[in-house]
Amino acid sequence: MDAQELQTQLLALPISEKTEILQVLIQNLTNSGTGIIKKPGVVGGDACIAGTRIPVWDLVEYRRMGASDLKILEAYPQLTATDLYHAWVYADAFPDEINAAIEANEAAYMIASYADEQFPLPVVTRLRAKSYDVLTVLDAGNANQANRLK
Missing domain, CATH: 1.20.5 (Single alpha-helices involved in coiled-coils or other helix-helix interfaces)
Structure with missing residues (x-):
């Protein structure tokens, strides 16, 4: 054929x-020669540079923040220019996957940052936009007040 x-x-x-x-x-x-691997249990199954635990989404996010390839290679001395090339090709081929991973990790970071506190309104707004169920300080206070009145 x-x-x-x-x-x-x-x-x-x-x-x-x-x-x-x-x-x-x-x-x-x-999984065959592209320099990018995805394995369940390794960085949550996200696409990573082969032989590392560096996810492609992390490199893409770093680049979006203005870092040049040279700056990224300085920050990750174990990577090569070829590794970055593979990451950019993968990111271009799977933009939805990369964007979803960036958003999920951003939300996880915000949640972890306020783990023992109430979320301020700007954080709540961003998390609610991503379909997370979180309370503002006022929401939590109102909920506590309603529970006391029962």
């Missing part, structure tokens, strides 16, 4: 089967 025949057969498949095939191909590509 040549590539043209394969393409014709793939295009004729229902979307559910195309999705399964795509997942198999992505898994194969991300």
Whole structure:
């Protein structure tokens, strides 16, 4: 079977089967020579630079904050320019995955930052926008007051 025949057969498949095939191909590509790995239990299963626990989303976020590749390599001396190239290619191929990981880690950081306190309104607003159920200081006070009146 040549590539043209394969393409014709793939295009004729229902979307559910195309999705399964795509997942198999992505898994194969991300684990075979691209310099990026995804393993359950390693950094939450996020895509990482092979041989490290450095997630691609972390490098992308660092770059978005204005860091150059040189600055990133200085901050992560175990990485090479090739590692960064692989990270950028992966991030370009899977932007939704990378953005979701950045958002999840940002929310986790905000929650951890206020672990023993009530959340200030700006933090509550950002977390609620991400569908987290959190209370403002006023909400918590009102809830406590309502419980005392029962």
